[in-house]
Amino acid sequence: MTERGTLWGVGLGPGDPELVTVKAARVIAQADVVAYHSARHGRSIARGIAEPYLRGNQIEEHLVYPVTTETTDHPGGYAGALEDFYRDAAERIATHLGAGRDVALLAEGDPLFYSSYMHMHTRLTERFDAVIVPGVTSVSAASAATGTPLVQGDEVLTIIPGTLPIDELKRRLSDTDAAVVLKLGRSYPAVREALSSAGRLGEAFYVERASTPQQRVLPAADVEDDKVPYFSLAMLPGAPARQAPAGSVAVVGLGPGDIDWMTPQSRRELAEATDLIGYGPYLDRIRPRDGQRRHPSDNTEEPARAHLACSLAEEGRAVAVVSSGDPGVFAMATAVLEEAKQWPGVTVRVIPAMTAAQAVASRVGAPLGHDYAVISLSDRLKPWDVIAERLSAAAKSDLVLAIYNPASKTRTWQVGAMRDLLLEYRDPGTPVVIGRDVSGPREDVKVVRLADLDPAQVDMRCLLIVGSSQTQWYDDRVFTPRRYPTL
Numbered sequence: 001m002t003e004r005g006t007l008w009g010v011g012l013g014p015g016d017p018e019l020v021t022v023k024a025a026r027v028i029a030q031a032d033v034v035a036y037h038s039a040r041h042g043r044s045i046a047r048g049i050a051e052p053y054l055r056g057n058q059i060e061e062h063l064v065y066p067v068t069t070e071t072t073d074h075p076g077g078y079a080g081a082l083e084d085f086y087r088d089a090a091e092r093i094a095t096h097l098g099a100g101r102d103v104a105l106l107a108e109g110d111p112l113f114y115s116s117y118m119h120m121h122t123r124l125t126e127r128f129d130a131v132i133v134p135g136v137t138s139v140s141a142a143s144a145a146t147g148t149p150l151v152q153g154d155e156v157l158t159i160i161p162g163t164l165p166i167d168e169l170k171r172r173l174s175d176t177d178a179a180v181v182l183k184l185g186r187s188y189p190a191v192r193e194a195l196s197s198a199g200r201l202g203e204a205f206y207v208e209r210a211s212t213p214q215q216r217v218l219p220a221a222d223v224e225d226d227k228v229p230y231f232s233l234a235m236l237p238g239a240p241a242r243q244a245p246a247g248s249v250a251v252v253g254l255g256p257g258d259i260d261w262m263t264p265q266s267r268r269e270l271a272e273a274t275d276l277i278g279y280g281p282y283l284d285r286i287r288p289r290d291g292q293r294r295h296p297s298d299n300t301e302e303p304a305r306a307h308l309a310c311s312l313a314e315e316g317r318a319v320a321v322v323s324s325g326d327p328g329v330f331a332m333a334t335a336v337l338e339e340a341k342q343w344p345g346v347t348v349r350v351i352p353a354m355t356a357a358q359a360v361a362s363r364v365g366a367p368l369g370h371d372y373a374v375i376s377l378s379d380r381l382k383p384w385d386v387i388a389e390r391l392s393a394a395a396k397s398d399l400v401l402a403i404y405n406p407a408s409k410t411r412t413w414q415v416g417a418m419r420d421l422l423l424e425y426r427d428p429g430t431p432v433v434i435g436r437d438v439s440g441p442r443e444d445v446k447v448v449r450l451a452d453l454d455p456a457q458v459d460m461r462c463l464l465i466v467g468s469s470q471t472q473w474y475d476d477r478v479f480t481p482r483r484y485p486t487l
Contacts, residue, residue: 005032005097007128008104009111009121011135012049015212015231019141020049024133028053031104033096035061037116039068045231046106059096061103063089090123097128110135114161114182138233139180141210145217148205148237151178153290155238162187162234169194175264177271178238185230188223195220200236208232246316249309249346251327251336253353254285258439261354269351273320277309278332282322302332306339313346326355330376330404356463357402360435363445366479367433367465372400377407377414384414391418395425400471400480403464407455415455415464422466426450431473433465434458447478 008027013019020028028034028050038044042064066072066081074081096103111117111132121130139159143150151157155177160169162183173179173194181191195201204220209231220234250269255261270276270286280296288294297305309319323331333350340348361368373394379387394401401422406415422430428451436444436459448454450466458464467473471480 004100005128006102007093007097007120007124007130008102009117009130009132010050010104010106011110011115011133012046012106012108013136014109014138014141014210015045015049016141017049017052019136019211020053021133021135024135025053027133028104028106029055030102031058032101033059033061033093033103034106035063035093035103036106037063037065039065046108049108050106059101061092061096063092086119086123090120093120094124094127097124107135109137113137138182138207138210138231139235142180142205142207142233142235143237145207145210145215146205146235146237148235150180150235151238154287157238162191166190166194170197171264173198173200173236175267179234179236181234181236183230184228184232184234186228188228188232188234189225191234192220192223192225195234195236203236205235205237206232207235245347246318247313247346248349249313249319249321249336249340250349250351251321251323251331251333252351253327253331254282254322254324255354256325256356256359256439257285257437259285261359261439263351263353266351266353269349270320270322272318274318275309275312276320276322277305277312278322279324282324286322302335303339305332306335309336310339310343310346314343323353324356325359326353328352329355329357329374356404356435356438357465359438360433360445360463360465361402363435363438363443364433364447364465364476364478367431367467367471368400368402369480369482370400370468370470370484372402372480373397374402374404376404377418378405378411379414380411384417387414388417388421391421392425395422398425398468398470400468401464401466403466405460406462406464407458408460412455415453415458419450419453419455422450426466427469430469431467431471431478433478434462435465436462438463447473447476 008031010024010027036044036046066085067078072078072081093103105117105120107115107117109115158172158176158179160172160179160181162181169191184191195204201221206218206220206223208216208229252266252269271289275293275295276283277295279299283294283296295308305321309321312319321332321336325331327333327350336348340346375390377387428449430450431447432450432453434446434457468480471478
């Protein structure tokens with residue numbers, strides 16, 4: 001660097017001057033220039049926190065925002081007004097740095113945590129050296145103000161800006177152990193609704209101006225919406241694992257494999273259960289939790305799993321039976337509901353999830369874009385004659401087919417028999433999607449002509465999608481138009 005001045009991004013903590021770190025106090029006192037932001041009223045919270053550490057003869061750069069929440073007549077609108085402000089403010093600071101002066105740019109909380117400092121940092125660090133002095137965040141101050149642990153053990157903490165759309169707030173609050181929602185102000189009604197929708201409003205705290213003389217701590221449900229300042233937050237602390245209703249069985253879909261495809265509702269049900277029952281590899285996909293009991297079994301033991309689930313629920317346990325994909329599609333929901341007829345005191349809830357057919361279809365486009373039939377090739381629970389009759393009926397009706405359970409170690413001939421049967425009704429060039437372990441570590445998806453479908457390429461980890469007469473295939477993309485030709 002040819003310039004001599006250093007930019008110091010100084011975190012001041014949440015408001016109490018005594019929570020300024022020793023290093024931050026030293027940097028503020030030694031700086032040639034102290035810079036800070038404020039709204040147009042001119043009162044800078046940052047300067048107020050730092051005031052005990054100022055020398056009194058330093059240059060001060062007061063950076064006044066042209067707008068905060070109000071409208072503007074700037075030709076570039078709100079974003080344009082702020083862009084001009086940040087550019088001009090950066091040049092003011094650059095003038096000092098270029099002259100060899102060290103600049104302490106003050107930031108409430110931490111400089112790299114939702115702070116205005118970052119706008120200066122990105123504009124100046126290509127030309128000047130910068131050093132960050134971290135600060136105590138409002139998150140830590142709020143937790144201290146409530147006297148409540150924020151997270152413990154392996155709980156997950158989510159930091160959320162309250163300015164997100166309400167549906168996104170609901171999703172994120174539903175899908176975490178603990179949360180802090182920042183940037184309240186006018187967004188608080190939406191935050192309150194999201195907490196309520198997630199069933200967690202009663203657990204949440206409202207903390208205003210943490211660590212300052214104006215600090216307020218209230219139950220989030222008791223806050224008046226029109227009296228919430230920007231410098232406030234909602235805190236949802238972690239807690240001992242909530243428990244699902246005793247004497248109940250939740251049949252939970254895990255989705256096709258990737259944890260990102262598991263729904264928040266499924267994750268909550270798994271977290272709240274006292275007992276998890278399922279095929280061993282499916283249980284391995286679930287993060288262990290203290291106090292939960294696991295009951296793994298072989299993939300063919302569905303009636304035994306259903307019986308165990310109901311017997312444990314009868315004892316007052318909160319049981320989750322897991323299925324890959326959706327539990328109602330060739331999976332455990334039917335077995336549990338059938339068994340539960342003999343257990344009048346046991347309630348059963350089915351928690352839906354993405355199906356394997358949806359996952360495979362997404363990898364090639366939209367082959368399920370029109371009417372389709374879902375058929376299992378397994379003849380373990382129904383005779384082949386029934387399967388063949390249904391295949392013929394679906395093929396004759398020109399339906400796209402999603403084929404589950406196409407083959408296994410002991411069932412090797414059904415794929416070839418299906419192909420030959422379908423060729424009686426379908427063109428040999430009809431696209432067939434072979435999806436194996438979609439979203440898993442060994443994912444493999446290919447498209448072949450129906451006439452070229454090789455049973456040796458298909459196993460139990462596969463799902464097949466057979467196109468209709470209208471399904472189109474080009475450049476490894478497959479889709480079935482929604483409009484069907486008229487006769």
